[in-house]
Amino acid sequence: MxxxxxxxxxxxxxxxxxxxxxxxxxxxxxxxxxxxxxxxxxxxxxxxxxxxxxxxxxxxxxxxxxxxxxxxxxxxxxxxxxxxxxxxxxxxxxxxxxxxxxxxxxxxxxxxxxxxxxxxxxxxxxxxxxxxxxxxxxxxxxxxxxxxxxxxxxxxxxxxxxxxxxxxxxxxGISENTALKKLLTIGHGESSLADNLAELTLPAGITLGYRSSMPHIEIKIFARGDKAINQLAEVTKAIKSILGIAIVAEDRPTLAAEIHHRLFQSGFSLSLAESCTGGMLTSQLIDFPGSSSYLHHGLVTYSNESKVKVLGVNPQILDDHGAVSIATVEAMARGAREILDSDFALSTSGIAGPDGGTEDKPVGTVAIALATKHVVYSQMVKIPNRSRQLVRSLSAAIAYDMLRRALLGEAVIVDYPSITRFAK
Known part of the structure; x- marks a missing residue:
């Protein structure tokens, strides 16, 4: 047809x-x-x-x-x-x-x-x-x-x-049974994902497809016919083994959907303090009904004054390190979490561009932190040569991935091949 x-x-x-x-x-x-x-x-x-x-x-x-x-x-x-x-x-x-x-x-x-x-x-x-x-x-x-x-x-x-x-x-007369498995990735280019999977021998009836929907690349594993469907789980397992930490969700369209799935009615609570992402983290979660079961608040603390007065960031931290710094996002995450004693808090602060960069902190530099009740994780990444929107959406995805890994008990901070991480 x-x-x-x-x-x-x-x-x-x-x-x-x-x-x-x-x-x-x-x-x-x-x-x-x-x-x-x-x-x-x-x-x-x-x-x-x-x-x-x-x-x-x-x-x-x-x-x-x-x-x-x-x-x-x-x-x-x-x-x-x-x-x-x-x-x-x-x-x-x-x-x-x-x-x-x-x-x-x-x-x-x-x-x-x-x-x-x-x-x-x-x-x-x-x-x-x-x-x-x-x-x-x-x-x-x-x-x-x-x-x-x-x-x-x-x-x-x-x-x-x-x-x-x-x-x-x-x-x-379309009667052949079909099945589809979707694997979501971030931080990897479409071509590099395809290269990594090039040596994989696929059974008859199973094909791979790639869909770029930045900040994600989605891998589609399509099975046609009952015999192929029966082999789908084995093929999926092999792909996951090859790609490892590149995969951040299964059968979810976005990382926000994955976070919602894991937090909804989990008993955990989340607070957000956003600067460069400007409410993007909050908005993506509020798209899902039931997000009120875990989302305490989302604060857009764009100015230094709001970081100090709303989140309780020490002005000396901003003077010594600047708004885009590990020290600042850690203080932002702590402050956001402590307001309602949330289980988790995410914070972001960065230079989304197109202007505002310096030699030390060029456009695309973003600091991200995750605070729990016991520890704060943080990292500074560089997302160069990207649009303002893509810098923000990639920053949100990395923040979500930090939280996802914490919820799973995995290493919270990992390296993404297409994103540079600064030494702390």
């Missing part, structure tokens, strides 16, 4: 918004062993959409069309598909009734323009959308099924999982 995707919308084409829908769809289907072969983005122009539908329908077996199902004049997917088929738009009575009922149930006045969302190409098969006002539909054109989905991410995800995946499994 050859799968393609056509993304619509002038705001996507012009770069005003990032097309996270396409990435999510491709990743979700890849985890089922379904590879996306081709993807294009088309603006809100009727003839361009029509031409794209016709042209790609000669090459693909299935095309996911995302967006353009709304009630406004720039939502043209249904009309363009009707033109491509040489058909009229016909009101789908079932969806019209659903629209009227939806607005009535939600005590909202339905605009006349919403009825446009019930107009489908004459040969279209309606696809249900239980969480929105834009129904999907599918149409056969030339050799391809075109499957139209709403642009709203929440609605799209429901439709792909509940409607599209069952459709292609039924239509194309």
């Amino acid at each position: 050859k799968l393609e995707m056509i993304c619509t919308g002038e705001e996507v084409l012009s770069g005003q918004i990032i097309d996270t829908n396409a990435a999510w769809v491709a990743n979700t289907l890849m985890e089922l062993g379904i590879e996306t072969h081709h993807r294009i983005t088309v603006g809100d122009r009727l003839e361009d959409l029509r031409d794209a539908f016709i042209e790609r329908s000669h090459h693909a077996d299935v095309i996911i069309v995302n967006g353009g199902l709304g009630p406004t004049s720039d939502d043209m997917s249904a009309e363009a598909m009707a033109l491509a088929k040489g058909e009229s738009l016909i009101e789908n009575e079932e969806w019209r009734d659903r629209l009227i009922s939806w607005f009535s149930k939600n005590n909202r006045q339905m605009a006349k323009s919403n009825l446009k969302q019930a107009l489908l190409p004459e040969s279209a098969v309606m696809v249900d959308n239980p969480v929105g006002t834009a129904c999907g539909f599918r149409v056969k054109l030339n050799k391809a099924w075109l499957f139209f989905t709403p642009g709203v991410p929440f609605e799209l995800k429901h439709m792909i999982k509940e409607q599209f995946i069952p459709f292609i499994k039924s239509e194309f």
Whole structure:
């Protein structure tokens, strides 16, 4: 089966918004062993959409069309598909009734323009959308099924999982069992990870993939077929043995997710004192429901004055060592932990750039500390030639990894090949 995707919308084409829908769809289907072969983005122009539908329908077996199902004049997917088929738009009575009922149930006045969302190409098969006002539909054109989905991410995800995946499994007889194992790494480049695993002999049906989502590199171990699935655990064990401390989580998208998993309802508590990361550590944990079970507070103490008055850092430490120093982050971590007697506290202070560096402490220099009730661990790292955002996200990942290792009873401070660690 050859799968393609056509993304619509002038705001996507012009770069005003990032097309996270396409990435999510491709990743979700890849985890089922379904590879996306081709993807294009088309603006809100009727003839361009029509031409794209016709042209790609000669090459693909299935095309996911995302967006353009709304009630406004720039939502043209249904009309363009009707033109491509040489058909009229016909009101789908079932969806019209659903629209009227939806607005009535939600005590909202339905605009006349919403009825446009019930107009489908004459040969279209309606696809249900239980969480929105834009129904999907599918149409056969030339050799391809075109499957139209709403642009709203929440609605799209429901439709792909509940409607599209069952459709292609039924239509194309996709019945082979698959399994996927994900290993998360930090501090290692994609090429070096691949080099380390180059000598590994993989059984038939098992393949490796790499996904860069900085500050992480994710290794995907994909197994197709029952025989390969039965060997997946053994292959995973071998990869973990080769890569060692490079692996920081299994089947988690980020280190923040791993920390949340380990702290949630664990009985441990955590406090955060952030300078250069500016609340990033705190924000990433608060993304997860239930983080209040362990997160005491997150303090952004950006200025020296706040470090002194909020965290109780001795001004002499700042005078003698500067804000970006082992002594300062250790004092910050102690101060954050002691406020509510937390079990753990993390602190960061660094020069994220692009300016502010010195010869001794260039841009990318970051100090990180982890305080427990008994000891404080700290390190100073250098993350050169990286953007301000990447310096901050890498710093947050290293801080999380220190905490993760402490929770597991492992060495808290380790060397990462792509990150220089200063001597204390």
